[in-house]
Amino acid sequence: MLEISSCSAGYEGKQVFHDVSLSVSAGKTGCIIGPSGCGKTTLLMLTAGLKRADAGSVRLDGLPVTPGDSRVGLILQHYGLFPWLTVSENIAVGLRLRHVAAAARRRMVARELSRLGLQECAERYPNALSGGQQQRVAIARSMTLAPRLLLMDEPFSALDAMTRESLQDVLLETLEDNSMTVLLVTHSIEEAAYLGGRIWLLAGSPARIQMCFENPGHRAPGYRTDPSFFRLCAEIRRHLERSQCV
């Protein structure tokens, strides 16, 4: 279980968000939605242990999250793939950093390559891949380390609509296979409503949690065309428009 309690943070004296509290139960997906520049990414960095909070705490299963915490996986907006490493090497890099033996590494990389349909790209460099393929590689890289918590920053924002939807399904399938907790940051209402069991609206200056939406129907088959999905999207949109920050 992820618990963010009364967290505040900022840069160079300017507070970006204030008194943010939220929790995601083990194995569930939470989404943070909000206008650009409202501190969503900062909140994610804080949750990953890569930024220090001015106040409050972040705990995963009761223990504080530390920088480079092996329980946490992070997927960034532009995937964070290293252009100088091939797809296989990119997927293996986390395992190398943790000194996993070469044979085990090869086995785990091969498993993720086949699970995400990337076998044919294994020896290519990221600049030779499409955006969708790059995002698959980023997911595969996180999966090899089997994190308890997966953090995603606008993971599908740079993709065209069809690729985005198919990758959202790839993500859901992956989550079915590995029961992990997910916190996803997005500015797409549809994405939040499709993926998030609980959705928080972050807005204001400094930003605060303005609203929390429960989304019991998410992950149900055919949810994307379900009337309750559209109703939720409309409700989120109404609140989002009302709370646009400058």
Place this chain on the structure above:
Amino acid sequence: MARARVMPGILGLTGLVAAWWVLSVCLPPGFVPGPASVAVRFIQLAPTVLWVHALVSLGRMGAAVALALLTGVPAGIALGRVRSLDRLFSPVAYVLYPVPKIALLPVVMLLFGLGNLSKAVVVYLVLFFQVLLSSRDGAREIPSPYILSLRSLGANRWQTLRYCIWPALLPGLLSSLRVGTGTALAVLFFAETFGTSLGLGWFVMECWMRMSYVDMFAGIMCLGVVGLGLFLGIDLLQRTLCRWQRKV
């Protein structure tokens, strides 16, 4: 494939030789010896005299390159990643970088003697600032998602250096080495005209004094060959170490 890559280069060099030949024919006899006579002299001198001078020059050059990389890269990374160090030392580098290093030759000779060391040091000074500044810029301009991704994967400082900073600055570093090598060779040539009787610089100047222009041009040709070898070596390094940069 290989033929398609090499042919234009051969064509270009042929053009250069042709231009040289035209020049040698147009100028009064004795001013510029023709390419054929120089090539013959080069082939005669290469296995007997020139190889020693070329080797000595290459040795001085190699020592300077190695020293510039060993000191310039770590210093550049430190400046690129630690802002306070950058603020302290970059103005110093900017003042020293444009100073013609050859102007420092007397001081360098005073400090390091007349031997090989002072020649290597002058060339080192030329290369050091190129390497320093390109490493600094390379390290500074690494997009933060790379660093954040690595840190989230649990990388320590050394691993960040090994997996991110070093590969990211390598292409810029090799380019700066390529640019620096041209200047470095020119400076070495001049440095070799003092306090030594070895090296291509000395050989060319000595032939000039003796007014044996064919020998002199054979020496210049040798300098060109040495330069060609160095540049091709850097190209090869770039192709092997920066495979990911190839066009797809």
